[in-house]
Amino acid sequence: MADDGRVILKSVDHELSQLIRVLNSFAAVVALKHVQKRLSAYKFELKMEAFLELEMLTTVVVVTYVRLQQGGSGSSRDSIPEQLRSIHDRVVGLRNKRFAHNDEHDTVSNALEVWFEDNRFELKFGLSLGYDIGGAKEWPDLVSAVETLYLERIEKLLARMKQKTSHEWALQSGPAPEE
Structure with missing residues (x-):
């Protein structure tokens, strides 16, 4: 029986490798999903701490989302529902220009004022950052679409393994994280 099990596992080795990559992602x-929900529920106040919290949550959503779109187990832009592709592009643009690099982005503007007074140069730096308080309204739909893509990918791999081996394959799961 053990030899049969090894043969069966060997026959789905490729699918198991793919499943591991998808599950890691x-x-x-x-x-x-958790951070996007926290961001959506965020109650903003006009305090520096609130701006920093908003920046942190927005950064995590953007960087995590783009991380899921790129790489060997990520999904491509074409797999995103067509009505969400423009928000996908905005998130990728945010990551590339605002968070990953110091390129110009429409959510960031700055100005450096220089003047001479009392025999010295005075400098004043102004920075303006744009935010969607609570995240962009399309983000929950985008996150849900990504979650669905990954769940479908897992189901397809399990179905392919069943087809190859004639055995059921079930992924154990615990309770969903509490909201």
Whole structure:
């Protein structure tokens, strides 16, 4: 029986490798969903701490989302529902220009004022950051679409393994994280 089990496992070795990659990425999907919900529920105040909290939550959503879109187990832009592709592009643009690099982005503007007074140069730097308080309204739909893509990918792999081996394959799961 053990030899039969090894033969069966060997026959789905490729699918098991793919499943491991998808499941590793799925942990990021769960984190993305959690942070996006926290951001959506965020109660903003006009305090520096609130701006920093908003920046942190926005950064995590953007960076985690883009991380799921790129790499060997990520999904492509074409797999995103067509009505969500423009928000997908905005998130990728935010990541590339605002968070990953110091390129110009429409949510960031700055100005450096220089003047001469009392025989010295005075400098004043002004920075303006744009935010969607609570995240962009389309983000929950985008996060849900990504979660669905990953769940479908897992189901397809399990179905392919069943087809190859004539055995059921079930992924154990615990309770969903509490909201």
